[in-house]
Amino acid sequence: MLGRVQASALFVVLAVGLAPQAARGDPALTYLESLKGSSERYKAPSELDGRYTVALYVNAAGSGPWRQRMWVLHRDAVGGAWRLGMWDEEHWRKAKLAEGEAPSYSWPVSTGRYYRGDPFSGPTPTGVFALDERKWRYGRGYTAPGMIHTMYIDFHYDNGRRSGVAFHGTLPGRYRRLGSIDSHGCIRMKQKNAASLFDRITGRDKALPLDMRWGDVPRFWMSERGQNRAGYTRDGTSHPAETLVADLSPMETGATTASDAGLPSVLTKTGFRAIAVIFEN
Known part of the structure; x- marks a missing residue:
C-alpha cells in the first residue's frame, strides 16, 4: 500500500x-x-x-x-x-x-x-x-x-x-x-x-x-470546438482572461474565467x- x-x-x-x-x-x-x-x-x-x-x-x-x-x-x-x-x-x-x-x-x-x-x-x-x-x-x-x-x-x-x-x-x-x-x-x-x-x-x-x-483550474488551451481544443501552451503559462476573442462563441472558447483571492485572472476549465x-x- x-x-x-x-x-x-x-x-x-x-x-x-x-x-x-x-x-x-x-x-x-x-x-x-x-x-x-x-x-x-x-x-x-x-x-x-x-x-x-x-x-x-x-x-x-x-x-x-x-x-x-x-x-x-x-x-x-x-x-x-x-x-x-x-x-x-x-x-x-x-x-x-x-x-x-x-x-x-x-x-x-x-x-x-x-x-x-x-x-x-x-x-x-x-x-x-x-x-x-x-x-x-x-x-x-x-x-x-x-x-x-x-x-x-x-x-x-x-x-x-x-x-x-x-x-x-x-x-x-x-x-x-x-x-x-x-x-x-x-x-x-x-x-x-x-x-x-x-x-x-x-x-x-x-x-x-x-x-x-x-474545481476551476487554469487551462493551457485557448479555444474548444466539439472535442477539439487548440492554442495550447507547454510552459505552464495560462491564457489571461482578457485574451478571449470577442467573435468566438462560448462553445468555441470554452469561455470560463476565474480570479480567486490573490490569484491571477486567467482562462480556466472545471476539472x-x-x-x-x-x-x-
Whole structure:
C-alpha cells in the first residue's frame, strides 16, 4: 500500500511525526525546487498556480541519478505548501531508509522512446500539462492492451491530434524495466501505484475532499470546438482572461474565467486539480 493520509486524525498524527523531517528539509521538494529556471518548460512547485493541489512530476531523462523517477506532491489547502503526498512503501522498504529519513521520490517509472514500425511511439513530451477531465480520457481497469488505470494529459498537437500520452499501470512482465526508458510515450508504473494515483485524483480513496481534487483550474488551451481544443501552451503559462476573442462563441472558447483571492485572472476549465510537469534532468 502507498503512504497516504486517510483521515483527519491520522493526518494530525502524521503531521506531528513529520515535523522533524520538515525542519531538515524535504529531499523531494529540495530537488524539484533546485531545477527552477532550468528550462522554459519546467515549473518548480513554488511556481505552480495555487488552484492546483496535486502535482505529478516526472523526470524523463535516460541518465543521471534522478532518471525515470516520479513525484506525487500534495497541498493540504488551495494555495498551501507542497509536500510529497504518495510513495510506494514496498519500494522504499527495500531501499532501507535510515530512521527518520524521508523518501526522495514516489516511485520509478518508464517514459517513451521510438519503436521501429510504430509511427506514434517516441520520447515522452516535456512540458506542463493539466490532466484531461473528459470522461473518455481516463478510466479504471484496462483501457487498452497493456494500459491499466489510465489518465491522459490534456494536450492536442498543432495538427489537432489529441495526445496519446497517459499515466498508467503496465504489465508485471515490464516491471523490471521501470527506472529506464521503455514505453511508447506514456508514463508507465506498477499497477498498484497507478491504481492508487487514479483513486487519489478521482476521489475513489476519499483521501481528499471534493473541493481539493475538482474545481476551476487554469487551462493551457485557448479555444474548444466539439472535442477539439487548440492554442495550447507547454510552459505552464495560462491564457489571461482578457485574451478571449470577442467573435468566438462560448462553445468555441470554452469561455470560463476565474480570479480567486490573490490569484491571477486567467482562462480556466472545471476539472481535476492535478497538474503534470514532465522534464529531463
